[in-house]
Amino acid sequence: FDYYENNCLNLLRKSNKGLFIDGSNEKVFILGWLLKIFFPFKKNKVLEEMINKDNVNAIISKYFVNENEIDFMSIDVDGIDYYIFENLKYRPKILCIEYNFWYGSEEKCSVPYSENFTWKIGSTYSGSSLNALCSLANLKNYHLIALDTAGVNAFFIREDLKEKFQILNPQKSFKIPYKYSNEDIEIAKKELLGKDLTFF
Numbered sequence: 001f002d003y004y005e006n007n008c009l010n011l012l013r014k015s016n017k018g019l020f021i022d023g024s025n026e027k028v029f030i031l032g033w034l035l036k037i038f039f040p041f042k043k044n045k046v047l048e049e050m051i052n053k054d055n056v057n058a059i060i061s062k063y064f065v066n067e068n069e070i071d072f073m074s075i076d077v078d079g080i081d082y083y084i085f086e087n088l089k090y091r092p093k094i095l096c097i098e099y100n101f102w103y104g105s106e107e108k109c110s111v112p113y114s115e116n117f118t119w120k121i122g123s124t125y126s127g128s129s130l131n132a133l134c135s136l137a138n139l140k141n142y143h144l145i146a147l148d149t150a151g152v153n154a155f156f157i158r159e160d161l162k163e164k165f166q167i168l169n170p171q172k173s174f175k176i177p178y179k180y181s182n183e184d185i186e187i188a189k190k191e192l193l194g195k196d197l198t199f200f
Helices: 009-013 025-038 056-061 081-087 130-139 159-164 182-192
Strands: 017-022 043-048 072-075 094-098 142-147 153-158
Touching: 017 025, 025 043, 056 081, 072 081, 081 094, 081 130, 130 142, 130 153, 142 159, 153 159
Parallel strands: 017 043, 072 094
Antiparallel strands: 094 153, 142 153
16 A cells, blocks of 8 residues: 555545555555544554465454455555465455556466565566456456556455446456557567466
């Protein structure tokens, strides 16, 4: 998360309980300080921790008992998002997961799993494709309902709530951010496919 850019900021006004996790001491300190000032009576916890596929459930279990208790969860770790989602035992009503639009609309791939994967700022080599996340989501009984205008966040609804939403096709709904062209995507995609990737 960032204290100035966060998928959950609007929810803070309407919810009574939340858990924010980040590996940056600075971000954790600043967000914790801001939450105490603006939302002093809400039960929000800001935790400094590096999340991976093996510890995600144990960390959440300290704050949420019922696996269906979570209304909204955002997974954004700039790399191994697919594998965290794959191992996640909790079933929030809505899931927001970051994807990498540079892979295009058709590929089902991700960077290989590495607990210590670190995204280099400016690099296109990170995360997973939208199509890969959607396939995994369907296996876990979640369905794509929205993509943000920046082309980096996908929103999924839990199976038992899907009748309230229009389910999207990931290929037809795929968006290229307005500042890039199809040519830009194809050039980056060609370079990416030559790197170490895991295909599903």
